[in-house]
Structure formats: C-alpha cells, structure tokens
Amino acid sequence: MPESSLNRAIYNYNLLFFNVLCNLSYTRKRQKLTNVILVNTPYYYFYSCNSQNPKVMKNLVILGAGTAGTMMSNHLVSKLPKNEWQITVVDQYKTHYYQPGFLFLPFDIYTTKQVKKKGEKFIPKGVNYINEKIDLIQPEDNKVLLENGNVLPYDILIIATGTKIAPEEIEGMKGPEWHKSVFDFYTYEGAKALRDKFREWEGGKLVVHITEMPIKCPVAPLEFAFLADSYFKNKGMRDKVDITFVTPLGGAFTKPKATQALHHLLTDKGITEVTDFNIERVDYENNKIIDYAETEVPYDILVTVPTNMGDALIERSGMGDDLNYVPTNKATLQTDDYENIFALGDATNLPASKAGSVAHFEAEILTENILRYINGEPLKEEFDGHANCFIETGGGKALLIDFNYTHEPVEGTFPFPGVGPLNLLKESRTNHMGKMAFRWVYWNMLIKGIHIPFVSATMSEKGKHFEETQA
C-alpha cells in the first residue's frame, strides 16, 4: 500500500474509533415491561455441574442495564469463571436508549429510530437478564428484592441505576405547561415533544436553563444552545429567535479554562448568558422563571435541565445522599458503607462528570477491582475522574475536552500526542465527525465492552498543554 493511502487508512481508522464520548451518560429505559418475568428460578439454586463436589454458585448482581451496567456485564462475563459465578442484570425497562442522541432529536438531526434499541441485544450470553422493577436493596442481608416478590441474594452487588430528571423539585416546572412551553431534552419523550414544537415555532424567546448541579453531561445544555443557533439560522429565522443561556454557575461551564473558550462562542453566536441564577419557581402563567434573588427571565419556550437525582430505589434502600447518589470511593469505586457493594456511572456521588465516557473508564477499572476483591487482594486506587467529551458547537463543528479530578480541560491533541487527529478545546470539523461516528462506536463497541484502542481509562498527560493546576 502506498504510504499516503496507508496514512489515510490510519487516519480514517482513528476517526472512527478514538472519538470517545461524553455527552452521553448512560442510556436506557423507558418502556415499561408489562410484568413479563423472564426468570423464575431462584438463583440461589444454581449449582456447578462440572465439579465432582457440586458447590453453590456465587452471585454477582448488577442493578441497571444502562451504559454502565451493560458494559460491566460484558466485561465480567469473560473474566469470571462460569462454573463459579452467576452474573445477573436487572432493569425494569427493555429499551436501551442512546442518550447522547437526545441532544440531536429536537433539531431533526437524528431520527427516533437512531436512538433506541432492545436492551437484551447487548447483554451477553451466559448472563441472566431480568426485566423487573427493583423494590429494595437490603445490604445488611446481601439481598435485592424485586417488585414481583422474587429475591436475589448476592455475593457482590454492582449499582448502576443512573440518574434521572426530577422536574417536580421546582415549583411550577412540571405543571400544566410541561412539554407544551416548558421542556426537557433529557428524556426521549421531552426531546421528541420539543422536536414537534420547534418544527412549527415562529420564533420568540428561547431560554436554555440549568436548574442545579450536578447534572448528567454538564456540557449538553450549552451544546443545545449552539445547535439551536445553527438550526434557526438554517431555517432562515435566527433574527426572530432570541436565545438566552441561564445557569446557576458563575460561568458557562464548571471548569474555568473551558468556560473562557465557551464564553467566547456564546458571544459570537449572539447568545445571552445569565449566570448565578438559582431558580425558585417557574411562573408558567406569565412565562417567566424567577430565582431566589427575584431575578426574572421571560421565555416563550423554556428548555430546562431539571434537578438530576439518583434512582428512588437508592432512597428507599437508605443508601443515598441528599440527591440519592451512592457514596462511593472515588478511586476504587467501592461503596463507602459496604465492602461487597460497588457503584459506577451516574449513580455514584463521585465528583466526576456524569457522562458515558466516565462510566466507560470506570468500568475498565472496576472490572479489575472486582477481580481483586474476589481474590482477596487490595483494591487499586486508580480511577482519576477521567472524562472526555465532544461539545457540539453548531455549523458542523465541535470541540473536544479531556479532563479529570485534578486537571482542567486543556489544549492539545487527542488521542496521539502531537498528532491528533482531534484537537482539544478547539472547534473543528474533525471533532464533529468524531461525535457523529461515536454513535456507531457506542452501539458496536462501547457498551459491548470492547476496548477502544489508544483511549485509556486514566487520563494521559502527553501532547497536552498543561498550566498549573488547581486542586
């Protein structure tokens, strides 16, 4: 092969595979299964048939079949001896959603079909997959109770129940105007309702709003504002749409370095920023949001990211913090309170982004730690909060940011130091192509637990321009 074609081939290969994610927190959910009980066998009666002295199988139970839970089942099925361990995954929903796609649905960039598939397609053979609502975790007794009355005893439990929006936390938000003039785009239903509204909208005040932190994929609301700018430009009606970005933070993003870059983009695109806005209520009768300092922002369409909370199961089981997130060791992913319970993805209280990329990096590290735990070895304190996110900036371009607990997003190249092909913290078309290619990577590699070449679970410092970091 001539050298230039080889380079090109390598380049294309890079594009396809390296572009890791973010914006995607885990993906799943929604259609409720009408009481189909796939498995009625009590799991504690699984015995090994191969051994001369039959022994009781050990149980590893994963709660949640979203991005994190599905990845863990794929990683572990090939690592745990089949004659010793039975892996069970429980999720009440049978549809697995590609949640990063919800960002594109309102703008008719993705179709509804591109963002959902049957969850069972991604659960590997040999894993027991149960579609049933989880009633309670009883950590003192090492048991999980299901709504249908079945009991799952476990030796090791992995919590991957994610996070969901809680619009009822703010007065007036989930009122009569919900999905009429007040929308979310973090659910399939919300994103679809917004798409229908935008198709017919003749213009006015569009307010993109974050209720409180933390939220899943903290860059998504910004991307939404950028994409709205592009969308209305393309429709030839940008002059009729006034876009305002309202946030409880002091700036556009949570990390100072990226905030500067994003602030310039907002200004360039004619998007007004309202910062330090702590919402008290939505006055849906007069179309305005009001904060505790009595600041008011009027809207015709409000696109809000409601309070994000962990699953109600965590609260029922008495295992969560104020927002139902599970207190978890940020380096080992073992829960603080129980040594045989681990947590990953959006369900934890880790000070890392709630994003699919984080779940992905955590899954690789947690797999190793589960094996260490089984072998009675000390856990590796390895997770560094690594996150990697594309930020769609509209007009077919995107930024890419890479950061962890201690390092701010920086400029540089990714994943190959000095080569790229992706640029960190700079707008480019290549980055956008990466984001688009990622949907394929997600369905075909990521949740199946196939390692994405050259993208490591911990952050690499090579090829990046670090400044002094703040703790």
Added chain:
Amino acid sequence: MDKTIAQATISVDQEGYLTDFSQWNKEIGTEIAHEQGIEMTDKHWEIIDYIQDKFKNEEPLSIRGIKKSGVIDIKQFYALFPGGPLKKATMIAGIPKPKSCI
C-alpha cells in the same frame, strides 16, 4: 497572597478566599463580611457555623443542602447575604469557594 485584616496576616487566593482555614477567627470573619457590606448578626453566625461544620466533615455545600438543613430558608439566606449567598458566606467562613462543579 497575603492580606492583613483584623490585625492578622492571612493568606488568600485571587478572589479573597482564605487558603488556610486554620488562620480564620471570628474577627477576621467579621471584617471580611464588612468588606462585603454585611454586618454580622447571630443568625449570620448560625449559618457560618453550619457551613464550617460541613467543611470540616468534607461534605459538599449546595443551596439544596442549605434548604434541607433546616437552619434557614433560601429566601432568608439571600436576604442575609445578598448577591451570591453561598459565595459570600463561604468567604466569610474562611473556607474555599464551593465548586458546584463537575
């Protein structure tokens, strides 16, 4: 950088937050409040105590946490520390600016 306040020298960051909580005392808190245009009352101190406790226990601070704490309602919190209540209260308390971060 160093800053002299209430007859003491303290180290602060660029925004004026103490970088070493052990240097804090009530006089310093009162002076910082004064610089922010706030005259401290018992109710103010009650909140400062609460957020210093949170800090010592390494628990993150948030408006939601304050709401749930029962120490004060948010309206009142804004009234006592006008403009960014959490930012001002943490500066007076001598602890780092909260990162509602991530």
